[in-house]
Amino acid sequence: MTRFIQKMTGFWMVVWLGLLLAACQQSTPTPTSIPPTSAPMTEMPASSTPTVIPTDTPAPTNTPVPTETPAPTAVTAPQTETTACPFDLPQPRQVRCGTITVPEDRAQPDGNQIVIQYAVFASDSPNPAPDPIVYLEGGPGGDALEALPLVFEERFAPLLAKRDLVMFDQRGTGYSQPSLACPEYTQLVFDTLAENPTPAEEAAQVMAALDECHARLVQEGANLAAYNSAASAADLDDLRRALGYEQWNLLGVSYGTRLALTTMRDFPEGIRSVILDSTYPLQVDLTTETGENFARALRVFLAGCTTNTACATAFPDLRGTLFDLVARLDAQPISVPVTDIFTQKRYEATVNGQDLLGVIFQSLYQTEVIPLLPQLVGDVDAGIYTDLSTLLSSFLAANEFFSIGMQYSVQCHEEIAFSQPITPEPPPDFPELTAFVQESIGTGELAQEVCAMWNAGNAGSIENQPVHSDIPTLILSGEYDPITPPAWGQMAQQDLSHSFFFGFPGMGHGVSLSGDCPREMVLAFVDDPAQSPNDTCIADLGAPAFIVGAGGAQEAITLVPFTVDVYGLATIEGIVPEGWQDLGNGAFGRGQNALDQTALVLQAAPGLNSEALLTLLAGQLGLEDVAQPRDTYDDGARVWSLYGGDVQGLPVDIAVTDDAGYAYVVLLISTPADRDGLYEAVFLPALAALTVQ
Template identity: 50%
Template sequence: MKPIPIMYRIGLALSAVLLLAACNSEEPTPTPEPTAVADAATPEDEMEPTAEPTATDEPTAVPPTNTPEPTETPAPTAMPEAAYEPMYETADCEFAVPAGREVECGYLTVPENRDNVENGRTVRLHVAVFASESDSPAPDPIVYLEGGPGGDALETVPLAFEQRFSPFLADHTFIMFDQRGTGYSEPSLACPELVDLTFETLDDNLSLEEGQALTLEALSECRDRLLEEGVDLTAYNSAENAADVADLRVALGYDEWNLYGISYGTRLAQTIVRDYPQGIRSVILDSAYPLAANLQVETAFNADRAFSVFFAGCAADAACAEAYPDLEQVFADLVDSLNEEPIVITVFNISDGQQYDALVNGDAMVSLLFQSLYSVEITPLMPKLIYDVRDGRTTDLSTILSSFLLQQEFASQGMQISVQCNEEISFGTPGEALRAPNFPYLDPVFEGSAVTGQFGFAVCDLWQAGEADAIENEPVTSDIPTLILAGEYDPITPPSWGQDVGERFGSSYYFEFPGIGHGASVSGDCPLSVTQDFLADPTTEPDAACISEMAGPAFVVPGSGGDAANVELEPYTSDVYGVSGVVPTGWQELAPGTFVRGASALDQTVIIQQAGPPGFSADAIIGLLEGQLGLEETPEPSGEYVDANGRSWTLYSSNVQNFPIQMAFYEDDAGLLIIMLISEESDTDALFNSVFTPAMDALTRN
């Protein structure tokens, strides 16, 4: 998953509180009558998603998925048709539905272990069906397969859906679900014990052995807890995952749909294609992960390739090479220096509003660069960040590390370990890892990883997730129309993996995109257009002429950030809050009344313009910010501003995670008007004059 702007959480939290307050101040609206789920026995009758989740008195019984045709390699034993009966029922969405979207949610209930149905244990998968924007959408929806393994798909919807997946709603219904063991699905295989360990040891300079011992201890606690809850750790793997997806298609009543996977989602898609090919119109494999690939063996080698691409990319870019000469050597020297003398910086946990000291050594910088190459937004910033850290400037380092810490919220570590142990590490041999040929500082970083390194063997000895059948380590072949996308900078699933998969998919189209990392389809207009063209007609090669117009990353160099003193403004109206005003042109609205500048992936600049009902005070808002975000000090009124309409605004200022925050409140009989500006310190004065002051002049109730 891509980094999430931390300051966006302020707008999201504030929106939730204000909307709840507004709802409580109004008369309740009638509850809609429940609507029955579409009959699963008639898949040609497509389900119509509604704006509000609907409910049924009884869950709908679904015929079990047909047994796949046998392949040359013996497949796992299939359950007889009468062995279990999947159940689907609608339910409330567990996540905040994006404004203006029609989403119907529900739960699919299937056996936890299809080879042991008799024990009666089941899993419930949380499902969300996003209605197409079209009056006549294509009859074949898109079902998204989250990566990881262990990624929580639906928890990220409020933060990422509009940016990543909303374009697909133009012509298709879009289906997301939390895979077994993840997110809102039940049971959850999340390991809060590991998350707690991360924060407890942030400022510790642990040796490799010390870190591994603590990790095994935390994992042992997580495993013991899950076993006490009755979880069968051997049932959380791609084979069971694939059967879940096949049952879901029948449950929702679709004759055909399109599989769309990113990263691990492509491995799951290949498993579905192999075991349950019926009902698949097309397949999109973005950042392909072949079944025969082995992260324990190849990760350091693949990261080495991506590092070479990154350093060569800056050297070949005249502006980057001039601003950051000898970047490769500067980084190597920085790694050595930080391993000898680590630094301590401040990071922020948006989940609990707490600040933490975090120790950064050379290995941490290597890991940071590796993670950053996933993202088309962060990669352009890395040359500047490397030089900044070398020169003692750590603001951006703090921001990006805080963002990466936030992502722990959206992963189920137990599910990830179960999958990797069952179907990858079980086929590996200790000591067979490929070394990094050009950057030896990569090797120790990955050797100590529970997922991508040799440490995984010790983890799996502890976890005991079982061993997959041999077929789970063998390439998949298919003639289903398939689009395969790869990013030049991808550090974890290299383009060669996509090429390998394409050789065995007879009706496939392969494209590599320059300057892009992991998750190409959600990383730019060109890969998106290629993906949409493929979906329109999977039997015809999509138009990919735009690739020839793509270049490498637009590396951030001095002077490329724009002029904060000269900002063009445009009218803004919010039907949600019933206000009108002005906002900077080009800033993106990520939540009602919350606009982010987005000059880079680390740009935390945001302006929030919202309204509260009568009785809602500035003190209430400030209390919310203190509780949610850990303001460095309780704000006190810093002055007043009389706007162009003669209204007197009360001004406050404070800091959140080293970023200045300006607040303005105007209260009258109609309620409370709220404006907040968060920016980098270097831009604060300029944006106060060019954005904040005009916003106070213009914000009015409709």
């Protein structure tokens, strides 16, 4: 029920094309990640059916007898090694990377050692402040560094205005070693996409895959009881000392807020200020509260549609439409095409009603996707699956960049250890969520079984107690957040004597990474943590502008010149529609909404043959009948060969030519409604204008 774990990104096909074309022009890279999850408990292991389940916390085990978490002990500065950065950014940035070596078991500093990978991004300021911002990824289990090629400029570059930015992969995740990722589980997801198992069948499949992963990790020497928030907090303080910072500013998102709170408790002397975005306090019980958290967000969502004239007119009974559809899909699941965006392999995913609820749940995280959700429900109800396919493909991709083993180590150790083994119940006003809550691998009996097998140990009572601190703290919450409600941020505030809380209307999870207003407030607060930041921008946010119907006529297109460097191999000039987003390396996205895949990709590569490039593109896209072009186009200086087809219902036009030692390719991804207009107004003019400097 959870194979499409949380965090999707727009322009998934453009992302893949960038990777593919980079591979054509350089040595083949390892696929870059989809934006990491920033949710505390929603990056739940994916299951054998195409959906996302609410919590990445396994359900309660038998009532444990907690053991006290060892108190942090003073240690010498860890061993540090400078390394090449394991990622490439689309825009040049001054960044230095390295590793620190720390004890796996903090109670045995001379025992087995593990490696933490970090990156330090230089500030845009010629005179940066001495105290950097350090970003704490969500999860638990999210990879921070692998996602950077896709998200750095949009999400993190603004943080460099006055300070350096430190990012790292927490122990057990990403490029840090060992990784507690479970490829056994990821493979299960792909192998069972077309199935529609019963909860019991699914539990058996998932348990078998996780048991295999557990056995491998133990055989490789991993101490799964050593991967938890207290240990990660000690790693974080070791990293600060290794990099030579007297103090720094913590920015935690989702589970990263729990890690931030733990660090505030254990290592306060190294912290100047803290930002808690989408707060996950130590004392809450995610296992039993997930149902209510989702229901609260649904109440906000349904009320938002009711008060929006366009949405209320199009969907006068959105709740009825949604849950009637859920019941219908449970009785008769549908088949939806999905794509592995890194291999472009196609799958048919069986989607039932609980899977659809998972999609709604996960989509409420994304501020950019929330306005599209009423129409998504309407489209699926009408048998239109284009946007659903895009979302599912994005969720599926996120599985590749998430350490499920780390998630279980943390959650079994310090969340499930304090949960009673009860059957979670949905709120009385949402009985339709019963199966979603009770049959989830995150809140049902399966999680108890996984934790009993995982042997992550039981945390001491301190890991279930509020953190008290006077460190200046900014607390941010999104109105539509389905997993860490605003009330959790307010709960944490009660024990933080120098804190400021702000809620953001119309926004989901991880607001500081998805909106200018909260980001500006973060920067203002870090500049002066003693003062509450100016919050006047919140009044301008308002409710989501729900997008319903097929939309209006295509706006007039103005073409403007551009010049870009393509992977350091060629500098190209050409024209693109004004207002389209520069995605890097010659890719431009229209971005009408978060699911708009319309994009133009322009590339030129020295020493390549256009025929070979076309063959690779066609094979990866799954385009057939490219032995002969559909047509040719003479731009007055070159003759282009024109090819085309469609990928998951999206028209794809490709033009290739050779000139002066370069292979040129222009690719347009559009929609059936817009294809003809964009072909004439954008695609053909782009061919004539594309040149190499």
